[in-house]
Amino acid sequence: MPKDLVPTAEDRDGLPIQCGAVCWRKHRGSVEVLLITSRDTGRWVIPKGWPMSGLTLGGAAAREAWEEAGVRGALDEGEIGAFCYDKLLKPGQALHCRVNVYGLRVSELADKFPERKMRRRKWFDHAKAARKVAEPELRGLLMALPMLLGVDTALAAE
Numbered sequence: 081m082p083k084d085l086v087p088t089a090e091d092r093d094g095l096p097i098q099c100g101a102v103c104w105r106k107h108r109g110s111v112e113v114l115l116i117t118s119r120d121t122g123r124w125v126i127p128k129g130w131p132m133s134g135l136t137l138g139g140a141a142a143r144e145a146w147e148e149a150g151v152r153g154a155l156d157e158g159e160i161g162a163f164c165y166d167k168l169l170k171p172g173q174a175l176h177c178r179v180n181v182y183g184l185r186v187s188e189l190a191d192k193f194p195e196r197k198m199r200r201r202k203w204f205d206h207a208k209a210a211r212k213v214a215e216p217e218l219r220g221l222l223m224a225l226p227m228l229l230g231v232d233t234a235l236a237a238e
Contacts, residue, residue, distance in 0.1 A: 095164065095178040099137040100128030101145040102160065102225065103153070104206070105186045111226045113209035114186060116149045117200045120168055124202075124212040127151070128179050138182040145184050149201050150193030156183040160228045163217030181221060183229050 103114040103126070115124040127148040132140040138157040145151040161181045166174040204212060210222035221228070 093178075095176060097137070098128050098130055098167075098177050098179045099141040099144065100126045100179045100181045101141040101151070101155075101184040102126055102181055102222070103145050103149060103151045103184050103186050104225065104229065105203070106231060107203070111206045111229065111231055112203045113206050113222060113225065114149060114151065114189075114201055114203055115209055115212060119195075119198045122200075123214055124209075126181070126213075126218070137180050141180075141182045142184055146190075147194045148199060150190035150196060151184065151186050152188040152190070153184050153186040156185075156229070158182075160225075161217075161221040163215050163221060165215045165218075179218075181218075183225075 105112050105114075113126075116127060117123065118125045127141070127144040129140065129144040129148075131137055132143060135143060136157065137159070138155050142153075142155045145153075159180050160183050162178055163181065164176060164178050167177050168174050206222050206225040210219045213219055213222065226232075
């Protein structure tokens with residue numbers, strides 16, 4: 081197994097832990113989420129990856145957001161939720177993982193970033209983003225995103 085696929089942390093149930101970023105912005109009074117396509121299947125996902133030495137889980141999630149989506153912004157170091165999924169390691173082999181999720185309010189969206197040729201990215205209203213992802217727990221997290229972030233969507237856009 082390649083070194084970057086070796087889990088470095090486990091949750092209390094023994095599941096390998098990854099960290100992910102919900103990249104969001106407030107647009108026209110609504111919370112929007114930036115989703116990216118996975119490299120293998122092309123399905124819509126959030127940026128995520130393994131913990132990194134020298135970084136908090138939130139810091140690693142922010143690094144993944146940069147590498148996979150070209151995003152920079154203000155990270156909420158507090159976890160806003162978690163979900164489980166099966167990470168495909170190779171055909172026929174998957175690893176059940178828990179992803180700790182952090183909010184990252186986008187302030188910059190770069191044209192050039194490390195995985196720009198491997199992925200697509202697109203903004204969705206948070207409810208539509210929830211319908212685009214496959215994982216039920218992530219779907220619920222995205223549906224509740226304005227409440228989880230403490231964002232008042234009744235106000236005009238900032």
